[in-house]
Amino acid sequence: MAKLYFYYASMNAGKSTTLLQADFNYRERGMRTLLWTAAIDGRSADHAIESRIGLGADARRFAADTDLWHEVSTAHAVAPLACVLIDEAQFLTPDQVWQCARLADEAGVPVLCYGLRTDFQGELFPGSAQLLGIADALVELKAVCHCGRKATMNLRIDAAGGAVDEGAQTEIGGNDRYVALCRRHFREALSR
Template sequence: MAVLRFNFGTMGSGKSTLALQIHHNLANRQLFGLLLTTLDREGRQVTSRLGVAAPAVEVTPDLDLYALAASKWPIHYIVCDEAQFYTPEQCDQLARVVDDLEVDVFAFGLLTDFRGQLFTGTQRLLELADEHIPLQVEARCWCGARATHNARVVNGVVVYIGETVVVGDTSDHDQPLFGDNVRYELLCRHHFRVGELGN
């Protein structure tokens, strides 16, 4: 029986690395599947900060994931990276892939956005998934406590308002390339709340 698994964690918890590992392992067993991503920092591929990558199907908001899976039939699995950015309708389509096509779906994503609120894709996956799996690699705040929040830092200051999706870097740059310097930093709940970066 096929299963929809939602694997979640903060930035730096190994989501993309595990997605690539699952895709690699299944493909090496002569199973055919799809690797999907959206808004990856490198474009139409899944990349890990460890330096591994693989080509992937770019998920745009208008892509029907059930129709995609049906068009590739027979397939054995779908691995979905950055699933927090999928629309609720696309999450419903993934559940239908599991139920109607009996294809395993491995979804990976963040729980909360820079405001500490659930992404819409995450919320729907939590509602639909057969299994919810927190990743075991614990990222740490600058203070050493377990990181629980993905803070958005604009020009050196933690911000709590703005567009939900703003692609930024994960390291400081001396010179912003275009306007504001946007990056993301892992913080514990306390330092997220008070906006302290430990500089």
């Protein structure tokens, strides 16, 4: 039975690296996969999905109006898919998460989603909230705070490294804009 998986973590936990390793494992065994990532994240010039340790792969890009059920089931009908892997899954709409569940339930294709659980204010992303609610399996990947505790929060920082507590939920950036922290140090940074 195919399942819908949600691998979640703060930034710098290796979500993209883990996705790329899973894709490699399927492909090494001669199985066909389909990779997706959010169209909103256009930072990478070489690959659609790129990890901080230098691994990368091409992928299709989804926007809020992408019908994942239609796109993936059509591709699956042409040549059977062993797995669908989605990076930046926090940017899925709730409807797209249900489409992913339908792919697992009706098309029999496992869907592995990788993304952030919360934003820079500690609020759930809509896609992450839906995944936490309906995924068959939830897997927390671990990042480490500077104190050694598990990092669960994403602190947005300005150019001078100061904490930012206001703004749009989505602002694309890497280590130049975000720091993964434990909850204690996240709260302390915002209270300064």
